Amino acid sequence: MTPPSARDPEVRFTFDGRIIRARTGQTVAGALHAAGVRTLSWSAKFRRARGLRCGTGSCPGCTVAIDGVGGQLACMTEVREGARVRRIRPRWLLLPADTLSSLVPAGFQEARWLRSSRAWNIAAPWIARLAGQGLVPTPSDAAAALPAPRLATRDVDLLVVGGGPRGLAVATGAAGQGRRVLLVERRARLGGRLLEQAGGADSADALAAAARAAGVEILTGAQALGAFSEGVEGVSWGSRLLAVRATTVVLATGTLDREIVLPDGDRPGVMLPAAVARLVLVERVRPGAKAVIVRTPEGEGQARSIAALLRAAGTEIANVCTPDEVRSVVGRTRVSGVRFARGLVACDLVVLCAGERRADELARQAALPQEPHVP
Ligand code: FES
The missing domain is CATH 3.50.50.60 (FAD/NAD(P)-binding domain)
Known part of the structure; x- marks a missing residue:
């Protein structure tokens, strides 16, 4: 891995109010990974932590708000001096969204609310916060960041x-x-x-x-x-x-990387090969200290190149296995290990190698x- 160069101009932005230093040309996701941040968003229904996963703009894992505008993909957005990045944290994080479904039952007519702009202005920010997936920009944010196309x-x-x-x-x-x-x-x-x-x-x-x-x-x-x-x-x-x-x-x-479905395999720190390769080669960030690589027969070549890349970046390969050997991925807001029938293997990175599909x-x-x- 090429170390960051002192000649790379530094960019500073804030993440949830904390100042993050990055290099020009890095993505928001790369800079945050380097700063130790793994959880970038939460799933809408079960509020499970999500993080950098595909690295190609093809999943909702890295969705953040930038300068007051929600729905921005951190892995596709380059850092900008002075940008205000924040996670869109669902209200009542521990409360499954389905618990409140009686308030918004099937057949709920949002058009009725929309007819009353006053009622909608009050309700919309709460609905967005509850879902944790959207953000209603303030009038000043909207004017600054969302000019009419x-x-x-x-x-x-x-x-x-x-x-x-x-x-x-x-x-x-x-x-x-x-x-x-x-x-x-x-x-x-x-x-x-x-x-x-x-x-x-x-x-x-x-x-x-x-x-x-x-x-x-x-x-x-x-x-x-x-x-x-x-x-x-x-x-x-x-x-x-x-x-x-x-x-x-x-x-x-x-092409895009194919996914592998594992029990609890959605934790931050479970990534596809493109995200890992870009962290090492483009962002110049070590993806993790210890990795488990899960591969299918179609992903054998990918697994070999990712293992070589990770070793060169200073990551230890703790295990290479097939999906059916994995009992579950352990960790809540970041991966801490993979459970196998023979016991737990500690790691902070799981790479899924299943080959590629046409985009x-x-x-x-x-x-x-x-x-x-x-x-
Ligand atoms: S879209 Fe950014 S990690 Fe998938």
Whole structure:
């Protein structure tokens, strides 16, 4: 693991009122992990602690409020000087939400409340706090952080969704033939899975430089929302909403890690390989001191590379096992061990390796024909 460099500019932000020091380019999740924070949110129904899990913006584990705006993914958001980050703690944390279901029974007509803006203004913050999943911004927060989205349209020959190696290569090739190419990438940095491989950052930077040199217009921090009527693709980019009309669209959205379901396997500290690799290689943070790796036959290759990466980062591998050997994951607000039939193995990190699946949500939304993912 490359140690943090003294040349990296320091950024300071607050987390639940506490000052956190981070480096420019780190994500909020990476900086908080380095500061020892594991619980980032709570599940809506049973209020179980949640934390950094997928590292790819694909689960609700790292949802926090930033500058008064809830629903921000800490693993996808870069730190900003002076940002106010806080967890959205459900009220009555120990009370299962179902206990109050008689107040909001099935068939509850929220539209009736909405008709009375006074009643709704009183009720909405309480409903949000109880669920712990939303946050109603104060008028000043909303004005500062949620300006009305500006709408714009863009006409291009080719829209590429995804700034990983394949997306960059396709975009560069098309731009080299004189086509107008727009590439959108959800993260702030290009490279996709390359950034999860040792030495991959240099290749990612080289591909990004080649795309720029070929004239590809690149939007980072931009998320393709879906395909809409008349060939328009919706892209959210900062406070802008782009309607992109493209002759051709290439979805280069890559793959996501598959999950493994374990008893109590939702505890903070149970992570998928992408989150672990990004902590080590991009954030330069040691994911844990002692790890248990759980792998399926499809995840054997992943397990080997993650074990090598973790050892290089100074993490001890306490055990490598299959899912059916695990009795339960132990710990409440952070993992403290894994229970097996033969006893407890102490650890502060559990990595689930089950191979990858295609990230095909956009293709499904657009009702495109699907092919099986061949690893
Ligand atoms: S979305 Fe951030 S950890 Fe899954």
